[in-house]
Amino acid sequence: MSKLWGGRFTKKTDQLVEEYTASISFDKELAEEDIQGSLAHVTMLGKCGILPQADVDTIKSGLLKVQGMIRRGELEFTIANEDIHMNIEKALLDEVGPVGGKLHTGRSRNDQVATDMHLYLRKRVVEFVSLLNKLQEALIGQAKANQDTILPGYTHLQRAQPILFAHHMMAYVSMFQRDIERLQDSYKRINVLPLGAGALAGTTFPIDRHFVAEQLGFDSVYENSLDAVSDRDFIIEFLSNASMIMMHLSRLSEELILWMSTEFRFAELDDAFCTGSSIMPQKKNPDVPELVRGKTGRVYGNLFGLLTVLKSLPLAYNKDMQEDKEGMFDTVRTLQGALQLFAPMIATMKVNKDRMRQAVNQDFSNATDIADYLVNKGLPFRQAHEVIGKTVLYCIQHNKFLLDLTLDEYHQFSELFGQDIYQVLQPEQVVNARNVYGGTASNQVAAAIERAEAVKAQTDKWCEEYIEKSK
Numbered sequence: 001m002s003k004l005w006g007g008r009f010t011k012k013t014d015q016l017v018e019e020y021t022a023s024i025s026f027d028k029e030l031a032e033e034d035i036q037g038s039l040a041h042v043t044m045l046g047k048c049g050i051l052p053q054a055d056v057d058t059i060k061s062g063l064l065k066v067q068g069m070i071r072r073g074e075l076e077f078t079i080a081n082e083d084i085h086m087n088i089e090k091a092l093l094d095e096v097g098p099v100g101g102k103l104h105t106g107r108s109r110n111d112q113v114a115t116d117m118h119l120y121l122r123k124r125v126v127e128f129v130s131l132l133n134k135l136q137e138a139l140i141g142q143a144k145a146n147q148d149t150i151l152p153g154y155t156h157l158q159r160a161q162p163i164l165f166a167h168h169m170m171a172y173v174s175m176f177q178r179d180i181e182r183l184q185d186s187y188k189r190i191n192v193l194p195l196g197a198g199a200l201a202g203t204t205f206p207i208d209r210h211f212v213a214e215q216l217g218f219d220s221v222y223e224n225s226l227d228a229v230s231d232r233d234f235i236i237e238f239l240s241n242a243s244m245i246m247m248h249l250s251r252l253s254e255e256l257i258l259w260m261s262t263e264f265r266f267a268e269l270d271d272a273f274c275t276g277s278s279i280m281p282q283k284k285n286p287d288v289p290e291l292v293r294g295k296t297g298r299v300y301g302n303l304f305g306l307l308t309v310l311k312s313l314p315l316a317y318n319k320d321m322q323e324d325k326e327g328m329f330d331t332v333r334t335l336q337g338a339l340q341l342f343a344p345m346i347a348t349m350k351v352n353k354d355r356m357r358q359a360v361n362q363d364f365s366n367a368t369d370i371a372d373y374l375v376n377k378g379l380p381f382r383q384a385h386e387v388i389g390k391t392v393l394y395c396i397q398h399n400k401f402l403l404d405l406t407l408d409e410y411h412q413f414s415e416l417f418g419q420d421i422y423q424v425l426q427p428e429q430v431v432n433a434r435n436v437y438g439g440t441a442s443n444q445v446a447a448a449i450e451r452a453e454a455v456k457a458q459t460d461k462w463c464e465e466y467i468e469k470s471k
């Protein structure tokens with residue numbers, strides 16, 4: 001079979017070269033976008049009088065036939081046709097004859113492939129905003145169900161101060177909100193049309209790039225033809241956003257894994273989301289969070305891979321750039337897998353309120369509060385800190401907690417202690433004392449949940465609008 005670019009050549013391509021340079025095995029994923037772009041391009045060629053309308057109509061119906069064949073899995077892709085663009089063009093030629101060869105007028109594969117990637121990624125961005133929104137919903141659900149569940153908060157993985165479990169869940173809601181906003185913001189850089197840049201310098205044909213942009217729902221067109229075909233920033237930005245999302249999922253995974261351990265027993269993932277051991281009958285393993293934590297590595301890898309491909313690459317298209325795809329597809333699949341599982345896994349997680357409460361009763365996470373108590377009685381904070389440090393040491397040496405000490409024992413450390421400390425030290429009191437905006441007091445957390453729900457409703461609206469827009 002002769003190559004679409006075969007005119008200049010006198011020899012057949014070496015078989016190994018053909019295999020080495022072909023991208024069809026992975027860029028076939030861009031088939032829908034490729035046809036979508038071609039339909040808009042050929043419509044424009046007709047509108048601008050570059051092709052007669054009859055040819056345009058023939059090419060369009062041919063493209064739709066090829067689209068149907070691909071959707072039904074009837075088109076056999078071959079590496080002899082190198083990539084998705086030429087596989088589709090060949091199929092079009094087979095379908096409509098030589099007139100199909102007019103489709104590529106005023107276009108290059110360089111602006112074509114870039115257009116496909118822009119179309120592909122803008123759909124993924126909307127999909128991921130929507131998946132993150134569902135995960136937030138699950139986290140908010142757990143927060144609402146746990147507005148009175150107190151657990152130790154940690155720093156250095158050491159018990160620090162008690163917090164509401166709802167507050168802990170809402171921290172992740174905030175993290176994923178930043179991810180949503182980053183994706184939403186990236187949309188405007190993704191939704192820019194490269195087509196019309198030609199190979200690198202533009203085209204001699206009197207095309208109308210803005211008309212193509214309008215048909216494809218792009219908000220703008222690339223200002224500079226060289227930049228249009230050289231730019232992969234939008235993919236790197238996506239891979240970076242994906243890395244951040246995975247990093248957040250991985251942190252949550254780590255906590256779930258800890259909470260599932262016998263040492264913590266703070267939470268239990270539903271059986272449907274865990275697996276067993278082939279040898280140890282007692283095991284119930286948190287494989288999903290473990291795998292998400294593990295897969296974070298490949299998502300970072302894909303980001304660094306592409307950053308490195310682009311480093312030092314001269315303008316404009318270089319074949320190196322074909323390496324932008326596999327990592328991107330892999331990241332998309334990895335993220336889809338993780339996010340699809342996380343929302344139902346969080347929604348069905350059992351929270352062991354009693355166990356968390358027990359943990360809070362048996363630690364010194366209320367120590368800051370008696371230091372603050374002494375401050376309120378006029379002692380400078382540094383001195384109060386010293387006094388309580390000694391009190392805690394005394395407790396450890398006598399196998400007691402702060403609530404176990406008698407007032408006489410307290411008086412060994414300071415005369416300022418009164419009967420009211422026993423009230424101050426109660427976990428509910430400790431939590432509710434942190435009544436600042438963004439703090440863990442229950443009224444603050446309730447307000448945070450309310451605000452998050454309002455933001456979530458806005459994201460719902462955004463998704464509705466952009467699912468339509470990005471089609």
Ligand code: ARG
Pocket residue numbers: 023027083084109110113317319321322323
């Ligand atoms: N398969 C190529 C890629 O993915 C398409 C662009 C090819 N352009 C070229 N001038 N060889 O990068």
